[in-house]
Amino acid sequence: MPLHPQIAKILATLPAPDGSPLDPAALRANEAARILPADQRLPLHAVVDATAVTSAGEVPVRIYTPTDAAEHSIIVYFHGGAFFLGSLDTHDHVARALASETGHKVISVGYRLAPEAPFPAGLEDCYAVVRWAASTGGSLGWDGGNLAIAGDSSGGNFVAAVAAKAHDDGFHHITHQILYYPSLDLDFDANRYLSLRENAEGYGLETAGLKPFNAFYLDGGAEPGDPLVSPIKRADLTGLPPALIVTAEFDPLRDEGELYGRRLDEAGVDTTVSRYSGANHGFIQNFSWIPEFHRVFAETSEFLNRSPGK
Template sequence: MVLDPQVKALLDQLKAIGAPPLEQLPPEQARQLFRMLAGSREEKEAVHQVTNQTIPGPDGEIPIRVYKPEGAGPHPALVFFHGGGWVIGDLDTHDNVCRVLTNLAGCAVISVDYRLAPEHKFPAAVEDSFTALEWAAEHAEDLNIERKKIAVGGDSAGGNLSAVVAMMAREKGMPSLVCQLLFYPATDFTADTESMRENAEGYFLTRESMNFFRNHYLNNEEDANNWYASPSLAENLSGLPEAFIITAEYDPLRDEGEAYAHRLKEANVPVTLKRYDGMIHGFLSMAGQIDQGKTALQEAAHKLRSSFNKQE
């Protein structure tokens, strides 16, 4: 496949802006640039209710944003972890993705503003993410959500965190999860893949930006072999909730996301793997300008509804 024309137009727009590559910026400036790019994409979709609050975390309060759909509830729920290489991204950069999923899936979405690196290196993001998942399950009644209908999901680094907390929940025996949505997830810091070489530059996420994120997030090379950082390296993937994994053709992370899907299948975990041809990393967040981003969000919402309905 060739690069989708809408993607090419968007990449040309970004090039015309002349913004420096993220890896050439200090983390705080990279965050500001990412917020600016995310905020310029589209108008916010209306949802029934949105509330901001904080919950107790391992090292201070964790901000969360709770989205509620129409209806009396209790609602099924998605605990969502944003992307951004564990260094950038926040509740606002992924606000519209959460709004769209709330409406399309008819579920509550709990978006988690976990601690970022390099101020808080690995495994701080993992600790905050699992704490938020546990908190959501424990406070299901207060949140007006169904404890037996909780899913996890996220994009890129958020997909990584979703995969990891799903395994942590299995290890602990709680909370029980019905699904994991993994949008172009990072799954293996040790991998040297064909897609990383093929798509090293020119397609939004680059090899250099991945090195930037890695160097800020991990403490040392040993961390790369820890399944809390590289879920593909976990010895046992059995007993995990069904997975819906989306990858993009022109994404450096394509192969590791697909390799993780194959490992889950080998462990007899129900998996739906969908590669979007002509797409780049981050295309779901660009759904306001890329039609396949809209389609992918619709498919993800359909998968969520299906997973929730299996628990009736």
């Protein structure tokens, strides 16, 4: 099917990339200007800003509690933004929708951003908060059931890398991994995946922009061949948690997400790959108000409830 007409209408109003150097501060300010006022956000039982005291240092988190129940299962959420954009505020509506639709308490992680903190700082923060959530579960009101991790775009990269790190460390508390249009291969050779060519221009995220966008994260000396940088490079995917991978038809990153899903399945991991027709990269953050795309949160809930944590 074609790109959803409401997405196409909005994309047509955006200026074409001019090739000028990226200015993180300006791009962050532009994002901040579009954040919904607090009184227009989806209401929940409680939304609290806190600090997770972890092995990686003090990490800001925002905790979303959907109901007044004494205990809930947990999702630890890593926002997207090419490793240098995004914040607790820019993705607040995503976390709220996750909490509301799944009935899980959501812990959104305000991890360190590049270029101020390149790889592996953000990854370390995300992993440390997951371990913090498990170790302080009682005070968080964790019911001892699901401890899922979820993330969109670069946050999906962190999901895959955190799941791998946890497995290798013998930390087996993560029950599910949820990757929304993940960025899993930071080797940006356009010949690697058909979607990098098919969806190269005109759909919001452009193939030519991938390398400069992610350069901030890599410039600390990270190697794209490192499986913690590009999780799709990991040779052995056995033993990882059940996975839901959501892709978008008109996303340059579509094929790497779907390839990762096939590789997980071949490794014996319970994996669901769900492609959203008519959608583009970032649709969960930008276009989940469209009913066809808002159902991603119901699909997430179904996935979590189908394979309950032990």
